[in-house]
Every structure is written in C-alpha cells, then in structure tokens.
Amino acid sequence: MPQLGFLHGRAWAALLGQLRRPPGAVCIGAVHSHSQAAEATLASQLKPHKEKSNFIIKTPKGTRDFSPQQMVVREKILDMVISCFKRHGAKRLDTPAFELKEMLTERYGEDSGLIYDLKDQGGELLSLRYDLTVPFARYLAMNKVKKMKRYHVGKVWRRESPTIAQGRYREFCQCDFDIAGHFDPMIPDAECLKIMCEILSGLQLGDFLIKMSWKDVRHEMVAKKGLAPEVADRIGDYVQCHGGVSLVEHMFQDPELCQNKQALEGLGDLKLLFDYLTLFGIAEKVSFDLSLARGLDYYTGVIYEAVLLQTPAQAEEETLNVGSVAAGGRYDGLVGMFDPRGHKVPCVGLSIGVERIFSIVEQRMKTFGQKIRTIETQVFVATPQKNFLRERLKLIAELWDAGIKAELMYKNNPKLLTQLHYCEDMAIPLVVIIGEQELKEGFIKLRSVASREEVAIKRENLVAEVQRRLS
C-alpha cells in the first residue's frame, strides 16, 4: 500500500498507534471544542448582566475556532497531504482570500449563489473565493503560464446551510493539487487518482473507493467523440453491471462493441486510464458510479470522488456520515475563460476534503479519549526556593539561545510541586532544578519527568547535557 513520506508516516503512525489503545486506557478526554460548552453557559450568564454586554459572544454561523488540540491534529493531517503533493513534484502557490467579483461569477453554475460578497465600501466589487480552482485558473491566464504542477492549501468560504454534524462548514480548508498543460492523454489524470489513493491510504482512515461519474464519461463519448447514443448506452449497460477495470475488459470482449470503430475509439481513453491505474496498482480502487455527476460548471470530462467504506461496526460507532473525502476532475476550458484570446490550458486536479477527514479523526480520538500534546517544550526551569526568579531567567535564556524549547512559571515564588505537576501534565521530559546550595557549589539538578530520577550536573555543562539527553 502507498505510504506517506517516512518521517511524517512515522509521526502519524505514533499518533494512530495511540488511538488503537482500548477505550478507557487513557483517562483524559481531549480534542473537545471549548466553543459549544461556552455558548451554552453564556446564554444563562448573560441574563443578569444584560446591561454590561448585549451581544452573545460567538463565532459567525458555520464557522469555528480551532483549539490547540484541534490544531495539532489538523497540522498532522495537512503535513501528510502536503508531503504527498511534494512527493509528486508540486510547487506551492497562494492567492488572495478575495477576488474581483467578476472573476468568480458564472464559474460555479447554480452554486454561484453561495458566494460571499464583500460590502461595497468604495472601489472594486469583491467576493471571497469559493474554491482554489478558479483562482488557479485566473493565475495561469493572468501570468500566461502554460504548464504547472501546483498545490494550494487555504481556506475557502461558502454560504451553505451549515450542517455541522456532517462536517460541513461555511469556512473550510481546501488542499488542492492540479496539473495544467498539454500532455499525452490520461497520464496526469492517472497520477491524480494515484495521489488520492496515497493520501487516503496514508491517513489510515479505513477502506475507500474512488467513484467515477459515468454520466460525464458518456457525455464525453457522445458529444466529443461522436459515439452513437445507443452504443454509449450499450456501454452503460456494462457500467451498471460491473465496475472499474474489469468493466473495460468486458466491454472489449463484447462483439457488438469491439467491432464498432467509434465505440473502440470512445473506449480508448478509458482503457488507457485503467491501464495506467493498473500499473500504479490502484485499478481495483476505482469504479464507475451511475448517480454521480459533475458538481461545478467548470468540469469538462470525467469527475471522480472518493468515499470511505465504513465497516458495519464503524457505521454503528460513528454517527458521522462522512460521504466524499476527496474529489477531482478535468476542467480543460476554465483557463481559456479568463484568457483574453481564449487560449486554453487543459487542467486536471483533485481536492482533499481535509475538514471531513479532520472530523473523522477528531471523533475517533474522542471515542478513545486520547490526550494530545499541544506544546513541544523540552525543558522546564524550576526552583524550590523563594526569590530565585533572576537565576531562573538567566538560565532559561541560555537554553533558548541554544535552541532548546523551555518554559518557566511567571511567578516570583512558585511552589515546587506546582511546577513539577505542570511538567507531568504537559509531558515535558526534563526539569532543570536550581537551588541556592547547588548553585554555590556549581551544580544543578536535572530531573527526568517520566522516571522522576534526579542527577546533579555541573552548571557549565547544563546546555550540553540537556542537548545530549534530548538528541
């Protein structure tokens, strides 16, 4: 199975490994959104204090804050997705959050009504970007770029009815990979499907399937390759019975189809794609779906969508109906719509549904009560003595200057127990303990939080010793 890059893969495995512990083994619940609880309690608290504050403190409908716990999980997911995009040679691009309104209108069909407009405060009419594909096409046309393999990770905004239980928000992150340029048929398309498989396998979300829209393939055959509709429908019969690579093989054995030159031509690209998917070892992951059809107006060829296949146990356990976790397709006409001369740049790409993936991982972590470390602090500088702040400050600056991640309490006289408890709570591996007596003799105590072992080391060797233990 495809695996993500070594380091990331390992980090992820560690995280996932923890998840696999039996429920109850870890006692502290995590990844919980502060916001829902806060909203509930706020309503009651506001009553006796209406004179002070006559608004409810909340985020806008369909949006949310991400707590440090959530950010750790999000960043791990994004790191894995990005490392896959880089593995396939993509460059990173970024575009503004808003575009000229006219750049976005009429690109999305009936979805255009869901675009957020900015208020006319003088100057240009602007809208928040609805996806990362249209800004990419605008970038290519504007800069006359004819060939580019890029990825883009950023937020997009849609005025949808938020059904938060399904992981749908009005603000959400998209992770897109696209290949623009004139190339030999189906090679970039196959790579996009390969990337989807690598990411979904690497994230270890469970079994998945990529469904290709039959309607769009049929349209392509009839409208563009001139295949007779009845022959296309004959092919459609196969689509209903079989899926993916075996479907194509069956069709090539059908005497009615394989003696029809048009049909063979129409099937050529499809055969090519499945050939490449076979070489990539992912043909069995891809099949046709009769019900799927293009979502946005700019798609020109086959579109595809990845869905997770829940086991019956999972379906019972996870109330979340996750649906599509990745989608993509070909949009050969979009760049030309922006180009003043109409020059086309064929494109194919995919978008990873990281918000849905995040919801799934978050829910699983909740189920297993997994604690997440939100800081990376390596050393805590503590003291059992009063009036020892200056010594702590001097010492911690040495650690920081050596690149060591270090913290202390912002108190003149903190209690030693409080300091040590903090280290245990936050899983900080090492504590430096400074006391007057030791300091006079030129020593400092170094404590391992896990084993509670303490050793005295020479003051001047502290940084080197800490670095040695952390490496």
Next chain:
Amino acid sequence: MPQLGFLHGRAWAALLGQLRRPPGAVCIGAVHSHSQAAEATLASQLKPHKEKSNFIIKTPKGTRDFSPQQMVVREKILDMVISCFKRHGAKRLDTPAFELKEMLTERYGEDSGLIYDLKDQGGELLSLRYDLTVPFARYLAMNKVKKMKRYHVGKVWRRESPTIAQGRYREFCQCDFDIAGHFDPMIPDAECLKIMCEILSGLQLGDFLIKMSWKDVRHEMVAKKGLAPEVADRIGDYVQCHGGVSLVEHMFQDPELCQNKQALEGLGDLKLLFDYLTLFGIAEKVSFDLSLARGLDYYTGVIYEAVLLQTPAQAEEETLNVGSVAAGGRYDGLVGMFDPRGHKVPCVGLSIGVERIFSIVEQRMKTFGQKIRTIETQVFVATPQKNFLRERLKLIAELWDAGIKAELMYKNNPKLLTQLHYCEDMAIPLVVIIGEQELKEGFIKLRSVASREEVAIKRENLVAEVQRRLS
C-alpha cells in the same frame, strides 16, 4: 546572539549563505512576481480582443498572488518564526477569517474605518478580521480561558491605501505570540521582548532596535500610579537624553527622583523590566522613543516596536523603507470588553511583521539574483526509448510507494535530452534511466545529475539504492 532552532537555523543559514555570494555569481533571476509584468502586458493585449473579454485579469487592489519562488521564501520565514514561538512553549490557535461585525467595531479606534465588511446577504453582519489580537481576546472571553500562551499565524485584511513599495498590502499575514493571564509583573513582558530579539537576530536581517513608547509609560505612571505630572516630566527629561537600561540607572541616581516615594514606585516596574532584559542579554537592544505612541485603542500599557537599523550602504542599495518589523504591547482591558461580567484577563503580546521581512529578503534575493528551488523532487524517471511509458509508470509508482519524491514527463515519447535538461534546471539530484536492453538483463541506470556519472544497478535493488544515496 540568539539563534533559531537548530534545523531551521541551518536551513536558513544555507539560504542566506547563498545570498552572500557576490552578485553575478548566480545567473538566473528569481523571486520575481509574475503579476506585475502580466498586468502591464495584458492592458495592451486586451485592445484587439475586447469582444472576448471585457475585464482586466488582476488580483484585487492591494493584494497579490505568491509565486512558488515567493512561497519558498515565505515558508522559510514562517517556519523560523513559528519555531521560536514553539521554543517559548506556545500553543497554536486558529480563528475564522471573519467575525460578527459587532465583535470588531470600536476596538481599533480611528482604524475601525479600515475594516472590510461583508455584504448583507441575509443572516449575521460580518467583517473580515483586522488583526489576530481581537479574535484572541474574543476566544479567551468566549471560552472563559484565564491563562494561555498561544501563537497564531494567519491572514488579516485592512482597507488601507496600499503603498506596495513599502511592503504594505490590504491582505497580509500576521504572526502573533501572546501571553494571557495574571502573573507577577513584567516577566511575560520581558519574554515578549526576548522573542522579538530572537526572531530578528535569527532572521539575520541586520542590526535592529526595539523602541518603547515613552508617552504610554508616562500615562501609566501618572494616571495609574498617581505620580505627579511634573515628576513624570522630570523622568521624561532623562528619556530625552538617554535610552534603555542606562536611563533607568541614571534616574535612580537623581536625588530629586530617588527621594520621591511615588517616583520610585512609578519607576519600579520599569526597573524590573530592564533587570529582566539584562538577564536575557537584550537590554541594550531596547530604548525609549518620544515620538512613538499607542497605535490601536486596546493597548493599556507600554507599547514597543522593532526597527531595522540600515547601514548607509544598505540604505543606498535598498530603496525599501522598511520601518517597523515587529510590534507589541500590553492590553489588559480587551478580554474584559468581551466578557459579560467584565472579568479581565491581562495580556501582553507581539506581532512579527512578516510581510515587511519578506519584502526585505525578497529584495535582497533579487539583488543577488538568487535561484530558489521550488520543488523537492529527488528522482526523475527517464528513458531514451520510445513506447516505454508503461515501464516508467510502473517504476515511478514503486518510488512513490517507498516515499521517494519522483517525477516523470507526461509524454509517451519524450526526448532524453529534454528529460535531462529538466533535471538540471530543477536541480533534481538523481535520474533513473530505463532502457529495453538493460531491463532485459535486469539492470537499470542511475545517473547523478551533478557529476553526470552513471552506474548500472540491479532492477530489484533500485529503491534501496536510491534511498541509500538520498540519505
């Protein structure tokens, strides 16, 4: 001098090291924005084709795309800033791009007019966030968080007259670090100044100075500590003559001041702060500035701002007037404004002006004509033969599945020279060359792009050999 984290520091040093090459040593200009050139050429090209497209393709005023070259530099800068924030134990937080309009109004004083509002399309009235500080205060109040050390990296939007030459945009990235909570005086404040110094030193931008606003310190002494205005002005005399730590020492030697109990109390916090800055080894980097005064309404105490000190040679070479590259201060009242009971959570923080820093680095790279690698591809899969696509696809999938960053040409019959040129252009270190003859004998050629050396290796050892060479 403070240095950023080891790995990042090294990566940065490598980047900066390249910059120090004499101009002309590297021939290919880089970090150039496609957009300006494109806008210029577009205007002329649009004329004969007005019927096709009656709009200019551009990004909104004051915004820009970031090309892959720019993204590489931005990410390196952001990585260094974030690694410093993590070194100081901060957790990451994220908030939505827009807030309820009422959350933002009246928080920024006269700057409130620069807030972008969203169009009223039904539902809540929304505005794009103007900074990351107010959303942080809203988060703390909403979730009743009394203590938090967090960082936040994200875009903010301001309807300013864009003077792009000075690195000012309407959309820009902010990198904020803040400490919220009741602590003993001046410890978190000193850490914020320390962080500023670490980041500015680590980025190797040249000498810098942090200027503290005297006006705000005086206000604090008179209005809050009850110091007589004439005594405060006596202190002000010192401020005009001296800066920073020596100033405080001089004042404590002034008989008129040191015999005045109120004056001593008023000076106490200041003395404490400079004590801590001395322990951190950064006191000489901080001085007072008479002209500086609070920018935004929410600041409650001393505010500070970091400026780069250009050498005369730099001032001549760099047309960019960079001004402030970091700023911060204390805002003890902001959280209370959101809390229904008015509960205060004192806060102090800083914001790194990454856009300005990015402009400086970008300009220096332009000056030195530095080439930037925008992809991380490690291996290219090439062939000298026609009709060898399937073999290439099969082989590259093996590399991807092993976590190796690999690319190939999306052509059935690419020319070998074109393939090798691409590798040299993109500084891809290794090329795998598959030919029919070798493959029959179970061998494959591995070429080092730098040395142009080629060795034959066993087909089944390919992945292991590539991994060995890359490690």
